Amino acid sequence: MNIPQDLLFTKTHEWVKKTEDGTVLVGLTDYAQSELGDLVFVNLPMEGDSVEAEESFADVESVKAVSDVNSPVTGTVVAVNDEVVNTPALINETPYDAWLVEVGEIEDTEELMNADEYAAFLETL
Amino acid sequence: MKLIFERGEEGQFLSILPKCDVPVTKLPEKLKRAGAPHLPHVSENELSRHYSTLAKAVHGVNDGFYPLGSCTMKYNPKINEQVSALPGFTGVHPLQDDSTVQGSLEVLYDIEKALCAITGMDALTLQPAAGAHGEFTGLMLIKSYLRSKGQADVRKKIIVPDSAHGTNPASAAMCDFTIVNIPSAPDGCVDLDALKAAVGPDTAGLMLTNPNTVGVFDKNILEITKIVHDAGGLCYYDGANLNAVMGVVRPGDMGFDCIHLNLHKTFSTPHGGGGPGSGPVGCKAFLADFLPGVRVTRTAKGAYKSGSAKKHFGEVKAFGGNFLVVVRALAYILTLGKEGIPEASKNAVLNANYMQACLKEDYDLAFNVYCMHEFVLTLDRLHKETGVSALDLAKGLLDRGIHPPTMYFPLIVHEALMIEPTETEPKEMLDSVIAAFKELKKVAYENPQALHDAPLHTPVRRLDDVRAARTPVLRYKFS
Numbered sequence: 001m002n003i004p005q006d007l008l009f010t011k012t013h014e015w016v017k018k019t020e021d022g023t024v025l026v027g028l029t030d031y032a033q034s035e036l037g038d039l040v041f042v043n044l045p046m047e048g049d050s051v052e053a054e055e056s057f058a059d060v061e062s063v064k065a066v067s068d069v070n071s072p073v074t075g076t077v078v079a080v081n082d083e084v085v086n087t088p089a090l091i092n093e094t095p096y097d098a099w100l101v102e103v104g105e106i107e108d109t110e111e112l113m114n115a116d117e118y119a120a121f122l123e124t125l
Numbered sequence: 126m127k128l129i130f131e132r133g134e135e136g137q138f139l140s141i142l143p144k145c146d147v148p149v150t151k152l153p154e155k156l157k158r159a160g161a162p163h164l165p166h167v168s169e170n171e172l173s174r175h176y177s178t179l180a181k182a183v184h185g186v187n188d189g190f191y192p193l194g195s196c197t198m199k200y201n202p203k204i205n206e207q208v209s210a211l212p213g214f215t216g217v218h219p220l221q222d223d224s225t226v227q228g229s230l231e232v233l234y235d236i237e238k239a240l241c242a243i244t245g246m247d248a249l250t251l252q253p254a255a256g257a258h259g260e261f262t263g264l265m266l267i268k269s270y271l272r273s274k275g276q277a278d279v280r281k282k283i284i285v286p287d288s289a290h291g292t293n294p295a296s297a298a299m300c301d302f303t304i305v306n307i308p309s310a311p312d313g314c315v316d317l318d319a320l321k322a323a324v325g326p327d328t329a330g331l332m333l334t335n336p337n338t339v340g341v342f343d344k345n346i347l348e349i350t351k352i353v354h355d356a357g358g359l360c361y362y363d364g365a366n367l368n369a370v371m372g373v374v375r376p377g378d379m380g381f382d383c384i385h386l387n388l389h390k391t392f393s394t395p396h397g398g399g400g401p402g403s404g405p406v407g408c409k410a411f412l413a414d415f416l417p418g419v420r421v422t423r424t425a426k427g428a429y430k431s432g433s434a435k436k437h438f439g440e441v442k443a444f445g446g447n448f449l450v451v452v453r454a455l456a457y458i459l460t461l462g463k464e465g466i467p468e469a470s471k472n473a474v475l476n477a478n479y480m481q482a483c484l485k486e487d488y489d490l491a492f493n494v495y496c497m498h499e500f501v502l503t504l505d506r507l508h509k510e511t512g513v514s515a516l517d518l519a520k521g522l523l524d525r526g527i528h529p530p531t532m533y534f535p536l537i538v539h540e541a542l543m544i545e546p547t548e549t550e551p552k553e554m555l556d557s558v559i560a561a562f563k564e565l566k567k568v569a570y571e572n573p574q575a576l577h578d579a580p581l582h583t584p585v586r587r588l589d590d591v592r593a594a595r596t597p598v599l600r601y602k603f604s
Contacts, residue, residue: 035539040594063590064533066291089591 001122002030004096009118012070015096016112024073024106025099028060031122033095036062039088044100049077051103053110058100060088069100074108077101126182126584129175130601133167140169163603182584184528190550190558194499194531194543195290195338197368197390198397199473204460205393205453214452219419219444223431230429233445234421236455243458243466244364244384245377246407252418252446256365259385259404260296260332262417262441266383266408267330267359268300269415269438280329280358286315288338288535290365302329309537313339313492315349324356334363335379336370336497338535340477340543350380359383367391368547369474369498372467383408392454403450419445472548473498476555480546483559487566491538499545501538508540513569513576515540520579520587521568525561 003009008016013032017025033039041061051057056068057077079102084090090098113121167175185191191198209215217226237249253259264283271277283297284305294304307323310316314337331353336342343349350360362376362384368391376384388403389396396402408416416434418441423429445451461469474497481490481500491501504515519529519542531543546555568575580586 037533038591040591061594063594065536067536088595 001034001119002096003115003119003122005115007096008072008112008114009121010070010072010110010112011121014070014072016072017099019102021104022106023078023102023104024075025102026069026072027099028069028091028095029118030095033092036060036067037064038062039091042085042088042091042100044080044085045077047077047080051075051077051101053108060091071103072110072112073103073106075103075106078104126178128601129165129167129172130163130603132175133165133171135166137166137168137171139167139172184526186549189526189528190546190554191528192530192544192546192558193528194340194501194545195365195534196396196531197387197498197545197547198528199368199390199393199547200549201393201395201453202457202460205456208456209449209452214449219448223429227429229448230421230431232448232452232455233419233431234423234429236451236458237421239455239458240386240405241407243371243375244362244367244386244407245375246384247377247410248413248416248420249405249407250416250418250420250446251403251405251448251451252440252442252444253385253404253406254442254447255389255402256363256385256387256404257292257296258441259387259406260292260361260363261299262404262406263361263383263385263408264296264300264302264330264332265417265438265441266406266412266415267361268302269436270359270412271329273415273436276357280327282325282327283329284320284323284331284353284358286333286337288313288537289332289334290338290363293332293363297332309337312494313337313341313537314343315345317345317348317352320349320352324352324358326357328353328356328358330359330361330382332361332363333381334366335376336366336499338366339492339501339538340366340369340496340499340545341492341494342369342497346379354380365390366498369470371470372463373470377409383412388450388454393457394450394453401447401450403447403454405446405451417441469548470498473546476546476548476550477544479552480544480555480559483555484562487563491541498547499543501535502542502544503538504540504542507566507569511569511573513573515542517573517576517579518542518565518569521565521576522561523580524582525565527558527561 013029015027015029039060039062043059045057051071053074054070057071058069060067060069081099084098186198186200213228217229233251240249253262268277271280281303282305283302284307285293286309287306288309297304305323307319308316335346353360359382360380362381364384364386367386371391385404385406388394414434414436415438417437417439419431420434421429421431477496477498477500481496488502489506491503508514515532519532522529533541534543
């Protein structure tokens with residue numbers, strides 16, 4: 001299972017990447033995509049929408065099921081990745097490049113795990 | 126296979142039509158279509174072959190085992206078909222005067238009484254056309270009630286366990302409720318602490334199946350409905366799993382205020398492509414005034430009268446719903462009777478437990494308890510050790526003439542296969558399916574590639590489900 005060292009992770013299998021501008025990119029982990037199976041639809045919020053930590057902000061549909069994606073932070077969506085909306089398979093192919101949204105104006109962050117902690121967490125599942 | 130439009134050729138046609146016995150009228154030019162309609166050009170023989178080919182390409186209960194968990198694919202007795210085909214039922218129109226359709230009204234009246242007796246409800250509408258349609262109707266009842274109490278703007282939240290059918294939160298969203306998902310306890314039942322934490326002055330209600338989605342009867346049900354009632358919310362029973370308990374325990378006695386039933390599951394009317402379905406909604410007396418659809422009453426002289434509820438919230442389908450489906454269900458209920466209804470449920474539970482007991486040595490149970498009418502296997506370990514997934518195993522079953530169980534549901538179980546044999550399968554069938562499962566496990570360890578390649582013997586091999594979801598071809602395009 002691929003778990004990059006430079007990212008942070010949630011218990012609901014989102015990854016978080018801090019950018020230099022103080023925003024974060026949010027995506028789904030390799031574990032999440034392998035559990036979901038082939039993704040066919042991705043519903044993302046709009047730019048300017050506010051998101052709340054540990055609350056659902058998007059949903060993804062695979063051939064198996066529709067699943068919520070939770071936001072790791074409270075803030076405002078500053079950019080949306082249209083590429084994954086058009087080609088959901090990108091999440092299966094390169095989960096750590098296929099970011100879903102960029103969130104700015106961050107007010108709150110849920111407790112996040114580093115790569116080692118996330119790897120240990122996956123062992124418990 | 127060829128589609129009907131790809132068979133035959135210009136000039137072939139069906140049979141010789143009788144002479145026209147009414148005067149021929151010319152259509153005004155403006156009403157005429159611009160081009161000839163696309164009709165198939167086939168002889169009767171070719172048409173007959175077309176349908177035979179279609180029939181051979183599908184798998185139904187009449188073809189073999191069909192253990193689709195949570196769907197109750199039981200045998201549909203032929204007597205139901207005979208009864209619903211009686212001209213007195215097929216030749217009526219819903220706008221006929223009551224005095225000319227007394228028999229049909231009696232059917233609506235009798236089945237309402239029977240279904241209320243089975244479920245412990247006081248009134249019932251037969252209008253909804255399927256389960257999710259029933260959920261929508263039931264939630265609209267709750268909404269109408271809250272409105273009448275002036276609480277609809279405050280009580281906006283519907284609580285749904287994470288093991289619920291996906292239609293539950295979807296129906297709640299359709300009715301403009303906010304959905305609160307609560308996690309299940311490790312045994313698959315409702316986590317009472319999570320429920321207590323979730324209820325409050327904003328609670329509109331709870332949606333629940335019992336037995337639940339993993340085939341376990343929630344023993345805390347009285348406490349669960351009390352917690353919701355104490356908070357001022359209502360309790361909705363999703364009747365998807367009623368086949369485990371009909372005539373044994375009643376949702377009304379468990380504390381539920383309204384319910385839907387799936388006649389096409391529990392009451393043996395055709396299911397799936399053979400539909401249409403029927404999802405009647407029952408309720409306690411305090412909700413009855415809001416029911417949609419035809420309400421049939423019986424006068425002191427024994428005549429049946431159609432009408433509608435006083436404060437009904439509208440119509441969810443035309444007239445009395447899918448009436449001929451209702452006729453089939455009544456035929457089923459009357460055939461089984463008071464003794465047969467609980468016996469059917471008990472045999473459904475027995476069959477499921479027999480299969481579970483025979484398979485638990487070879488496969489991991491998601492929940493190692495006595496099950497109700499269905500049980501869930503988790504192929505997580507098999508997948509890790511052999512690379513064979515629940516999907517691969519399901520494809521292997523197809524090659525053995527068995528319809529796969531429900532896959533990857535409930536979502537809280539990894540690599541789930543959810544098996545519901547129903548009461549209408551004899552032991553020989555169960556034994557042959559158990560043998561197939563055991564053999565497939567051996568194949569998974571000895572030659573996993575064989576299952577990655579399955580199915581080999583079906584009309585089509587493995588389908589591209591991603592493309593089917595993203596770019597479905599939904600209609601034939603004429604060249």
